[in-house]
Structure formats: C-alpha cells, structure tokens
Amino acid sequence: MILNRRSMLLLVVDVIIIALSICTSYLLESSGTIPNGQLDQMLIYFIVTAVISGVTMTYFRLYNRLWQYASIEEILAIAASVVWSCVVSHVLMAAIFRERIPLAISLRTMETMLLAIGAIRFGWRVFNKYRRSTSNKRKAIIIGAGDCGVIIAKEIMNNPNAELQIVGFIDDDAMKMRTRVFGIPVLGDRNQIAAVVKSTNAEEIIIAMPSVGKDQVSEIIDLCKATSAKTKIIPGLSDLITGKVSVTSLRDVDVEDLLGREPVRPDLNGIAEYVEHKIVLVTGAGGSIGSELSRQIASFKPKKLLLLGHGENSIYSIEMELRFNYPSLQLETIIADIQDRSRIDEVFRLHNPRVVFHAAAHKHVPLMERNPAEAVKNNVFGTRNVADAADKYQVERFVLISSDKAVNPSSIMGATKRMAEMYIQTLDASSQTKFVAVRFGNVLGSRGSVIPRFREQIMNGGPVTVTHPDMVRYFMTIPEAVQLVIQAGAFAQGGEIFVLDMGAPVKILNLAEDVIRLSGYEPYREIDIAFTGMREGEKLFEELLLNEEEITKTRHNRIFIGHPLMINRGELELQFKRLERAIGEGQQAVRDVIEYVVPMYKVPIAT
Structure with missing residues (x-):
C-alpha cells in the first residue's frame, strides 16, 4: 500500500499515541517511576505493538478513509484494529520474547489507544463540520425527518462544497419532537413552518416527503408560500426506492405540485x-x-x-x-x-x-x-x-x-x-x-407554456407578465x-x-404570485407583476x-x-x-x- 502525505501523518500520530499509551500504562502501574528492569521490556513491547498495529490498521483500512465522513463503521474499524493489535502483542511478548506483560498494563494500553486514536480521527470530523457550518452558507430546513429527509441532510452535511446548512427539521410525528437527527433538531410540525423559518432565518425549504399524496404536498406548499424562503422538493417515492435521492435530485416546486391533484392512472x-x-x-x-x-x-x-x-x-x-x-x-x-x-x-x-x-x-x-x-x-x-x-x-x-x-x-x-x-x-x-x-x-412544461416563462422573468429580475388579473386556466x-x-x-x-x-381551474395571477414566492421573493415588492392585456384570440376562461x-x-x-x-x-x-x-x-x-x-x-x- 502506498501512503499519501495525509496517511503518513496519521501513521506518525498513531505511533506517538502507541508510545504514550504504553508509557503512561507503565507509569500508572508503577506509581510514577518505572523500574530499570522494565525499561527494556517497555521498549520491546512498544516496538512489537507499533508493528502489529501498523499491520492491523492497514488491514482495517484506517489510512484509506475520509474521516470528515466518519460514522459507526469507522468506530468499529478502530475498535477491531486496536483490540487485535493489543491482544496479538500481549501474546507475542509472552510466546517469543518470554516477557510477561502485566494484564493491567495491556488493558490500560488498549483503553488509551482506543480513546486517543478515535479522538484524533473524530476530532478531525468535528473540526471540518464546525469549519463548514460557520462558513457563509444559506440556511435551510427540511420538511420530513424520515428516510428521505435524513439522506438529504447527511449528503449536505458531508459535502464540503454544499451551499446549504441544514438548521432544522419539520415533522408531524409527535414522537420526533425535541429530538435530533445527526445533531439537527426537529423544531416543529407543519403548522410551525413559518415560525421556524423566521426563528432560524432559513432561506430555503426542502420538502422531503416523497411518499405522501399530492393533496398533502399541496397543503405543505401553501404553508411554505407564507414564508420568504425558496422552496424545493424531492420528486417522488420511486427515486427513494431506487436509491436516486440526492441533493442533485432536488427541483423547484412546479405547478403540478400546487394543483393538489393525483395524476391520471391508466387502465x-x-x-x-x-x-x-x-x-x-x-x-x-x-x-x-x-x-x-x-x-x-x-x-x-x-x-x-x-x-x-x-x-x-x-x-x-x-x-x-x-x-x-x-x-x-x-x-x-x-x-x-x-x-x-x-x-x-x-x-x-x-x-x-x-x-x-x-x-x-x-x-x-x-x-x-x-x-x-x-x-x-x-x-x-x-x-x-x-x-x-x-x-x-x-x-x-x-x-x-x-x-x-x-x-x-x-x-x-x-x-x-x-x-x-x-x-x-x-x-x-x-x-x-x-x-x-x-x-x-x-399542458405544463410544453414549449411556450407559462411556468418556464415566469421563471425566466424572475431570473431576469422581473416583472412577471400576466395578461389579465381575472384570467383562469x-x-x-x-x-x-x-x-x-x-x-x-x-x-x-x-x-x-x-x-x-x-379539477378546479387555476387563476393565472395567483399562479404567478405562487411561483415568485416559491422562488424566494416577495411579489410586488421584490418581483413586480405587470398586466399586458389579453392577447389576440384569448378569453378569460376555457370550457x-x-x-x-x-x-x-x-x-x-x-x-x-x-x-x-x-x-x-x-x-x-x-x-x-x-x-x-x-x-x-x-x-x-x-x-x-x-x-x-x-x-x-x-x-x-x-x-
């Protein structure tokens, strides 16, 4: 295995930890003064343990992991590596070198190595998380603290290039209230969306509830519209099942989400x-x-x-x-x-x-x-x-x-x-x-349809153009x-x-206002709406x-x-x-x- 500079640094740190662990174990065992007769034993024990630890840590790939993403798997790898190295070292000292290491010293060495090696690696993870969380990122809340919401939160937290910082979850499950997911608090249910956005200064809302019906999604979007935050949504349950859920699968809220109507199911x-x-x-x-x-x-x-x-x-x-x-x-x-x-x-x-x-x-x-x-x-x-x-x-x-x-x-x-x-x-x-x-x-999304035109106008700073305030479609x-x-x-x-x-026809003016709000702007104040007059051949409502x-x-x-x-x-x-x-x-x-x-x-x- 070829080690890069980061891995070499970790290896040197691990050797120092092993030396300190063994030394402090002998000092504690002898009440602060190591007898001359044990110095040679301690040196041999250090060399054997360092070599065996190098082998076990390489086997458990402790030098090939990205520790800013460390989780339970990494904890188990550290524990297995340290336990194996200490057990094997203790046995080899007795079998080969005829040096019987007191069991108390071996156990104390194992304990110190576990704590120190784990602390070094997870300290790096915490440092990276703190460094990222204190950077200039947009605050966001996730609606839905279930599997989908957790996947999105974890990906954002573990991505150093992510532009978002998750500051809270919203979930209707009363059992999740006042709990934390990856250290992120569940701050309330859907009725508290506006209050949570205001208290956290969230700039974005992510709706991560792909398994709920269109009517519920529409209700949640209506609550999001009352805030100043931009709203995005996970497309559907199929993406969660097939493992396609990721930050890249987030999309802007579209009119079909606002309609609150389940799609036609064919025979x-x-x-x-x-x-x-x-x-x-x-x-x-x-x-x-x-x-x-x-x-x-x-x-x-x-x-x-x-x-x-x-x-x-x-x-x-x-x-x-x-x-x-x-x-x-x-x-x-x-x-x-x-x-x-x-x-x-x-x-x-x-x-x-x-x-x-x-x-x-x-x-x-x-x-x-x-x-x-x-x-x-x-x-x-x-x-x-x-x-x-x-x-x-x-x-x-x-x-x-x-x-x-x-x-x-x-x-x-x-x-x-x-x-x-x-x-x-x-x-x-x-x-x-x-x-x-x-x-x-x-038809939504067809060439020349209204939503892409509204979004383009919003991106250009407005105004959003509507032909007539009473037009419905x-x-x-x-x-x-x-x-x-x-x-x-x-x-x-x-x-x-x-x-x-x-279903019910949609008023185009209301639609324009919704698209502006869900894009993170305030209608008439940040993005204006202009009435251009009915075009040739148009009528106010269709039959x-x-x-x-x-x-x-x-x-x-x-x-x-x-x-x-x-x-x-x-x-x-x-x-x-x-x-x-x-x-x-x-x-x-x-x-x-x-x-x-x-x-x-x-x-x-x-x-």
Missing part, C-alpha cells in the same frame, strides 16, 4: 390490448405531446412505432432517446408534412399502421390569429389528410389530440381544432375506423395528458370526444364541453365522454371547399368562412 390492461403487437403511428412525434406519446407507447411493446414529423431535429432527438431506452423496439422515423396529401397516403400504404395518434398541429393562439390560413391548412386540411388515409387503409383506431380551446372558440386555433373534431366525427359515421378526439387544457402535466390520450383509444367506440376531470354535448362517465373515474353532435357531412365538405378557395383570397376571407362553419366562434371583446 394498463385495456391499453395493452389495442397497442401491443400493433403498428402504431404518431404524427407530430417531435412535439411536447407527440414525443411523450411515443415514450409511453414504446413501453407497451408495439410491433412497430412510426414517428412522423415535419422538423428533422426534433424527430431525430426522440428517435435517439427511444433507441437508447428501447433497443429492441422496431422504430421507423418519417419526415413528412401532413399538408402533403400524397405523401401521407404513401406513408399509410407502405407502413399500414393499425393505430394512429394525431398530435401534429399548430397550437400557438396569437401566432395563428395573425396567420389564419396556415392554421387552416395544418389543423383542418392536414387532419383531413391523415384521417382520410386512416379511413382508406382501414386503421382500427384514430385518436385526435384536441384542445379545450375548441369549445365555443374565441381564437382561430380553437376554431380550427373544432373543425378537425367535426370532420372526424362525420367520418366516423361511415368508416370502419373508430375515430375519437381528446380534449384537455393547458385548466392545467395538467404532459404525462397525464398523454395517459388520457392513450386511455381514450382503449375506450373508443367511435365518434366520442373524451375530456378529463382536471371543456359544448352546451349541446351530453357528458357521461367512463369506467375511469377521471375520464368523461362528450357524445357526438349531428353534423351534416355533405354540408361540411361543401364548406371545406369554400375554405380552400378562401385561402387563395386572403386572411379575411378565411376568417369569414371559419365564422360560418363554426357558429360558436366569437372573437372576444378586448378588456
């Missing part, structure tokens, strides 16, 4: 029946929804997964991800524009998909207000091309990704989505394919939105529009069903069905021809036809 058996061993096509596979659809469908073992998209970079990205995560999956990437009718027909003819998830669409409301013809070409006629090909090649199921903005639309984007719904509903009446649509609200996460889409395919009988019970659509339950308690309305196919096709002609006549002509085709379409009055 996996029903999904497997219609996806497994089938050729599945996902259009718009490079987008936020399309890429998540592809990820989740891949886990159900389709015969082949077809990834169709217009942008080569995004398709390449999801392809590489899926090839890495599902190396045995048969994958086909297709660069195509859904507006190209002959190309879409070719894709269906060559690959013969049995299930289609149509996620390709233009979705940004203000952009489509300024470019209505492009919205129509992509969202209406692009959908028609894919749906017609599905009908022609007798696809089993076709699932359209729609939007709550299709209900009583106030925007071009919403109106085009409604026309897409109308078309597949009329097609379903005469097709062997089961055509269904899925409506949901705003429904929210859901991308994974649960996609689970709903896949589940809808399992429930499909043909012609339905599926909607999700997304999920038309008044005429009757809603019924499915066997999934979070998914409901809006039944199809009677739509005259001949009349709809006639209006689509008018719409095609209007594209060549200008943007206003397109708007005029849209207003006729979708009578519910109303341009909102600016407020």
